[in-house]
Amino acid sequence: xxxxxxxxxxxxxxxIQQTQSLLDQMAEGIxxxxxxxxxxxxxxxxxxxxxxxVTYLTDxxxxxxxxxxxxxxxxxxxxxxxxxxLVKNLAMSTAMAVAHYRNRDEAAxxxxxVQRRTAYLIKRVALPQISEQSQKLQESAVTExxxxxxxxxxxxxxxxxxxxxxxxxxxxxxxxxxxxxxADESLPxxxxxxx
Numbered sequence: 001x002x003x004x005x006x007x008x009x010x011x012x013x014x015x016i017q018q019t020q021s022l023l024d025q026m027a028e029g030i031x032x033x034x035x036x037x038x039x040x041x042x043x044x045x046x047x048x049x050x051x052x053x054v055t056y057l058t059d060x061x062x063x064x065x066x067x068x069x070x071x072x073x074x075x076x077x078x079x080x081x082x083x084x085x086l087v088k089n090l091a092m093s094t095a096m097a098v099a100h101y102r103n104r105d106e107a108a109x110x111x112x113x114v115q116r117r118t119a120y121l122i123k124r125v126a127l128p129q130i131s132e133q134s135q136k137l138q139e140s141a142v143t144e145x146x147x148x149x150x151x152x153x154x155x156x157x158x159x160x161x162x163x164x165x166x167x168x169x170x171x172x173x174x175x176x177x178x179x180x181x182x183a184d185e186s187l188p189x190x191x192x193x194x195x
Contacts, residue, residue, distance in 0.1 A: 012120045015042055015051020016089040023056065032070040037057040039074035039132050049081045053089055057114045064117045067124065075125050083129035087137055088151065090118045119172040141166045 022030070022038050030038075043049040056064050074081045080107070091115035099109035122130055140148035141162040152162065 010042070010045060010046050010048045010051070012051050015048045016055050019052045019055035020043060023059050023061065023063055026036045031067060035068065036070040039071060040077040043075060043082055045100065046081050046085075049085050051195060053085055056116050057089060058094075058110065065120075065145045067121065071151065072121075072124050075189065076127060079127045079129045082125065083127050083133050085131060086118055086122050086125070087133040089149075090115060090134075090143075090166045090168055090172060091151075092164050093118055093138055095155065095157045095165075098161045098164045109142060119168065122172045131173055132161065134173050138166055138169050 018038075019042065022035070022042075025042075026035065039052065041048070042052040093111050097108050097111035097115055100106075100111055122134075134149040140146040140152055141157075144152075146165075157165065
């Protein structure tokens with residue numbers, strides 16, 4: 001039986017704790033309707049959704065490698081919140097993988113796992129808001145201006161990381177990048193180039 005996840009105001013720590021409990025229940029075979037309700041409640045707030053994603057995407061068990069229909073339906077229940085967080089998670093995990101590889105850090109595999117899982121969720125959830133947000137993030141990565149520029153600057157992503165972020169979205173949402181690519185030229189990043 002699932003724990004009661006109906007908390008009016010949830011903290012980030014509570015969302016993490018509830019998601020860990022939910023993942024344990026998923027491993028034991030929680031009923032799909034119960035799973036859907038529990039995740040939908042978590043992702044109905046930005047704080048709950050952040051706690052859900054940070055826990056779900058990083059869990060070492062293979063539960064997030066192949067999300068059930070209930071997980072996907074629950075994520076679709078909060079399209080604005082889920083779209084923005086999935087877009088940011090793909091960008092952050094991609095940039096972290098680049099940083100870890102540079103430093104020959106073993107954590108690169110963990111970042112790649114989060115990147116792979118996030119890209120898979122983006123494809124499977126297929127929210128129009130994800131395409132919209134990813135285009136905005138790609139624009140900021142390429143032009144160093146726009147909606148996501150403050151986000152990219154806050155994390156200090158360099159040209160190589162921005163290029164990797166751009167490419168991650170090309171692979172996750174090919175149609176979202178068509179507006180930025182041309183067959184005969186590379187994309188500029190600020191004063192530099194992506195090629």
